[in-house]
Amino acid sequence: MDRNVQEEYATKLTLIGIFIAFFTAFISNHRLWQSNRKTYTLNLFDLIQLALSTFRLGRLIAFDEVTKPLRQPFAVTVPDETGAGETVAARKESGVRKSIGQxxxxxxxxxxxxxxxxxxxxxxxxxxxxxxxxxxxxxGAAEIIHAITEALSWGAQAARKFSGNHHGDDM
Known part of the structure; x- marks a missing residue:
């Protein structure tokens, strides 16, 4: 196995271990928090806020220009495969950098x-x-509304263009 691939796998296993360690620490200390506070349960509103916040923050980290300096050591902005704009991809030169970039x-x-x-x-x-x-x-909700509005606008523009091109064909 290539050294970069070994580094990549080792980094991914380390990240998984860190995630599990934080989760284990949280679960272990949760009993202490429960004894000092009233038991907290997530309700539907919390879950909606969690979903929208996670959506927004995930996109902030992965794509937004403001976080580019944080991504730069690990990821690069490249032309999208579709030819429509740009996307972010992990750097390829290092196993560790590639894993964190992913x-x-x-x-x-x-x-x-x-x-x-x-x-x-x-x-x-x-x-x-x-x-x-x-x-x-x-x-996050505003971003979703914006994306829907933009998609509807593009669809309407395409329909108008199509209609305008075929308007006189029936006469």
Whole structure:
């Protein structure tokens, strides 16, 4: 097996181990938090905010220009395969860099870590986490609404263009 592939696998296993260690620490300390506070359960509104916040933060980390300096050592912006715009891809020259780049350039992958952090925050520091989630979920919802509006607009423009090109054909 190639040295870069070995580094890549070792990095991924390390990241998995870190994730499991944080989860284990959270579960272990959860009993302490429960004894000091009222038991906290996630309700439907929390889950909606978690989903929208995770969506927004995952895209922020993976794609937004403002986080490019954080991604730069691990990922690069490249032309999209479809030819429509650009996308972010992991760097290829190093196993470690590639693994971290894969995590940072994938909004779903990064979102797993983000969601875990937000859930831990809801239990450990509920008030500041809720404020942060309110901001991020609002922006996440706005991003979804914007994407829907843009898709409808592009569809309407295409329909008008098609209609205009075929308007006089029936006469």
């Amino acid at each position: 995590l940072l350039s994938c909004p779903i992958c990064a979102g797993t870590w983000i969601a875990a952090g937000l859930v831990y925050g809801l239990y450990a520091l509920p008030t500041p986490t809720r404020v942060f989630m309110a901001i991020m979920s609002s922006v």
